[in-house]
Amino acid sequence: MDSSHPPSSSDNRFRHNIFHTLYEYSDIILGSIFGVLAWYFHVGSHPYLSVLSAAIAIGAFSLTVSEIAEILAERLEEPYASFVLTFSAVAVEIILLFMIVREAVHTPTALETVKGGIISAVIVDMNVLLGLAVFIGGLSYKEQEHNEDTSSTYTTILLVASSALLVPSILNYTNDSHTLFEASVMIALMLLLFYVAIFIFQTRTHSHFFKATAKSRLFRIKKRLGEEEDEEEENYLFDRLGNVWNFLAIFTLIFVIGMLAELFAADGMPIAKEMGISTGLAGLIIAIIAVAPEIMTAIKAARDDEIQRVINIAMGASTVSIMLTVPILMGLAYLNGIHLTLNFNAFQIGALILTIILAWKTTDDGETNYFEGISHLMFFVGYAIIATLYH
DSSP, X not given: OOOOOOOOHHHXXXXXXXXXXXXXXXXXXXXXXHHHHHHHHHHTTOHHHHHHHHHHHHHHXXXXXXXXXHHHHHHSOTTHHHHHHHHHHHHHHHHHHHHHHHGGGTOTTHHHHHHHHHHHHHHIIIIIIHHHHHHHHHHHSSOEEOOHHHHHHHXXXXXXXXXXXXXHHHHGGGTOHHHHHHHHHHHHHHHHHHHHHHXXXXXXIOGGGGSOSSOOHHHHHHHHHOSHHHHHHTTSHHHHSOHHHHHHHHHHHHHHHHHHHHHHXXXXXXXXXXXXXXXXXXXXXXXXXXXXXXXXXXHHHHHTTOHHHHHHHHHHHHHHHHHTHHHHHHHHHHHTTOOOOXXXXXXXXXXXXXXXXXXXXXXXXXXXXXXXXXXXXXXXXXXXXXXXXXX
C-alpha cells in the first residue's frame, strides 16, 4: 500500500510563495551573486570574468533602482514622476563614465571613450529606448497619443544643447589646448544655467507641457476591474516602504553600483585596448549598460498605453545626459587633475543632431505608431555599425 500522500494545499502555497519571492527579488539576488564574483575575479587577476560579472551585477542592481524609482514615480505627479526615473538612470551613467575618466591617468584613450559614452547615452535613449517602446506599443495600439508640447519642447532644448557642443569641437581645429579647455568650461556652465531655466519652465510655469492630455485607456480599465494586481504588488518590499526609505535604498544601490563600476573600468579599459575595441563602441557598450533598466521601464509603460511617460523618460533622460552629465563629469575630472574637454568628433555631433531631427519628425504631431519605432531602431543600427568601425 502506497504510504505517500499528495502535497497539501499549504505545501503548494509555500512552494508558490518561495518561487514568487525568488522571481520578485531575482535582480537583487543576481546582482549580489555577480557582484561578489566580480570582486573575486578582480582580486584573482581574471579581468575578462571580472568585467563580465561586474557588467551583469551593474545591470541587475540598475534594474532594482529602476523598479524603486518607478514605485516612487507612481506616487508622484508629472513632471516629478519622470524626474525620479531619469535622474536615477543618469546617476548610474555618471558613475560609470566617471570611473572611466579616472582611468585616463593610465589610459589616455579613456577620455575619448567617455565622450563616446556621453553621446551614445543620448543616441540609445532617443533611438533604442524610444524606438523599442514606440514599436512595441504600436503593435498593441494602432496609434498612441501624447502631449505634442512635450516632444516639441524637448527637441528644441536638445537641438540648442547639441549646437552648443559644436563650439569646442570647432575650436579643436585651432590646436590651442588652453583655448579648447576654456571654451569647454564656458559651454558646460552655459548648459548648467540653461538647465536651471528648463527646470523652472518644466516644474513651475509650464508644467502642463509635460503631462498627458488624456488618461491611458488601460489605466482606466485596470481601475474599473479592481485592485487584485495592486494587492499582489504590495507584498514587494519597496511597495511597503515609505518614500524616504525608498530614496535611501536608491542611494545605497547607486553606491554599490559605483564600487562595481570601479572594477568594470579598472579591468575593462586594458581589455578594450588589448582587443582593439574602438572608443565609440566602448562608449556605446557603457551607454547600453546604463540605459538598459530604463528601456525595460519604457517598454512596460508603452504596453500600458502610457506613451507620455515614454516620451518623458526618453527625452528627459537625454536632456539630463547633456545638461547635467557634461558639467558634472567635467567638474569631477578637474578635481582629479584631469582636463576633460568637449571636442566631440564630427561623427558624434552629426549623429546627435540627426537623432534629434528624427525624434522631432516622429513625435511632433502628438501621435506615434510602430513604423516610427522601426525608423529609430534602424537609425541606431547604422550608428552602431559606424561606432564599431570608426577610429
